[in-house]
Amino acid sequence: MKPSVEIHINGEKKVYPAGVTPRDILRDNGIEDSRDMVAADLNGHAVDLSTPLTESGPLNFISVRSAKGLEILRHSTSHVMAQAVQELFPDVKITIGPAVEEGFYYDFDTPRPFTPEDLELIESRMREIVKGELPFRRIVMPRNEAIGFFQEKSETYKVELLDQIESEEVSLYAQGGFTDLCRGPHIPDTGYIRAFKLTKLAGAYWRGDERNPMLQRVYGTAFPSHEDLKHYLHVLEEAKKRDHRKLGRELDLFSVSDDVGPGLVIWHPKGALLRHLIEEFERREHLKRGYQFVIGPQILKKDLWERSGHFDNYREQMYFTTVDGVDYGIKPMNCLAHMQVYKSKIRSYRELPLRFFELGTVLRHEKSGVLHGLLRVRQFTQDDAHILCTPEQLNDEIIGIVKFVRDVMEIFGFDYTMELSTRPEKSIGTDEDWDRATTALEKALQDLGAAYEINEGDGAFYGPKIDIKLKDALSRSWQCATIQCDFTLPERFDLTYVDSDGERKRPVMIHRVVLGAIERFLGVLVEHYAGAFPLWLSPAQAVVMTITERQNPYAREVVERLKAHGVRVEVDLRNEKIGFKIREARGQKIPYMVIIGDKEMESGTIAIRKRGEDSTAGMPVETFLKQFDQEVENRS
């Protein structure tokens, strides 16, 4: 009897001869797919439609409209791109080319970097390959044979990858004359690729290590249909309109100047006001939670940075200066001063936990290539605190901080992700301390039932950390809040407290920020709200505007009343038509327009036009103020 397999499909169990392919089953079951099914899933692992099946189990087809299917489509498109590149530039060596969140890329080692013109060339060659409907063929061979195959082709990067693969058998995929080492699965043939576009050109280090040679990375994206691609490009255009660098200029919040220097932010009146509002909010929230304000100096003696380990581990990021022949380090972090506050007297266990808070301005020498608007700068102010507590209090303190962060993120309506970062290569402290700290952080996350990912080797040099990341308009992640455990600095600075048994013991230190850097947070915040800040945060909350100059005296009266009530109000009495004034106020995204004409003047009212609405409502000033206060109160 021929061996057979039992396949569960559409809620039925069907028996097929072994070696049947998913494509056969697709046809057999009359599934209408109009080439939407790109692969299949058998027993939880993805297979090609052409893979002969030798196992029984549930089979599901993977549609190109599913996340997994889209990933397969994009991955296959990256192979097609590599094929096009090799056909056009035979001396290019291939490396790796995965699907990523918004598309795919492929890294090439090329003697001459690609130009934008090359991209067009590659794209048109890809279109030919797609038109050719070349089948993707899966080839399984022993690892050694594959090594020989790629050696022959001088594909040294592939050989290097194969050298590190453990299994004895590997799979290759070939379409046309192009063969790549690959796990698969892939779409059945290149004709399945419908809409794609090469998007950007970049440099990238081989295996992400800056000691390795730099490769040429070509990014692209692919979609099930041209409409989907068009939609994606449209969304991208819209996202660019939210860019905080663009809005920062348009709303006159801040600037950076060549004359001043890169990565140094100049806050204009409205931006400075926004910052002030956020900082006030922060101070209140910290006081509520038992933090004490402290303030440290901007420069501290170099000896202190040597003692802390910053000099050894963080020197390249620091600025130094010399005063009266003594070397000082300009602070890149606030922890040293906070420890000095702790050390200023003998501490009792009764005082702990101590929570020292500072809106601390720090300077870090960031590499020139990483600076980015407000999101990556060289001088920034952290909402920084250092908590000193007993080891027993550690868990509760961490839980308190995570809750703090959650509360704040909710107020702003942010989605965020949490990551637990463990010990990096360059670090100080004992393994035992690192384990204790890492366990404490993880336990707090688990106690709270928070979702998190583990980031191996990404901790600070003095301890592991929990990072909270927010996304900008283009969905790039930025670290904002961070909670870092530290057993090392208390040791190095010999911090102690007297315990109930009269013994001197070592406190634990937690470094933490909630918003992170105010600059970065505001950058992300601008993009989050697309510049339309909620009332409580708007630098200008209302603008009073008149129809004609006749109403100016009355308008001034209204402005005074609003100001007296604490409304941040602007006034537009210019000799312009009302349509023009409204247009400008809309552009500035001011929450309330207060419009005054003869009608309002005569009835002693004001006409309110709310941001986002096209109509006005007439009311007495008092009525407006009531509504206004309510909205500020709700932070809506």
Add this chain to the structure above:
RNA sequence: GCCCACGUAGCUCAGUAGGUAGAGCACUUCCUUGGUAAGGAAGAGGUUCACCGGUUCGAUCCCGGUCGUGGGCUCCA
């Protein structure tokens, strides 16, 4: 720091087989006093096209370098 691209008026951008620059908006003045997304006219505005050097009779334009910006990589709040 590395790779690629870019750098013209406050902003958005045009431009010149290489012959010393233009538009719109914004700004100033005047006219207009107009009820919900741009009323009209005139004017001023670039140490001459980021900076430095080279090629050339002549460079904003070609070449090299520096600085800055953007997109990535590495790194990070």
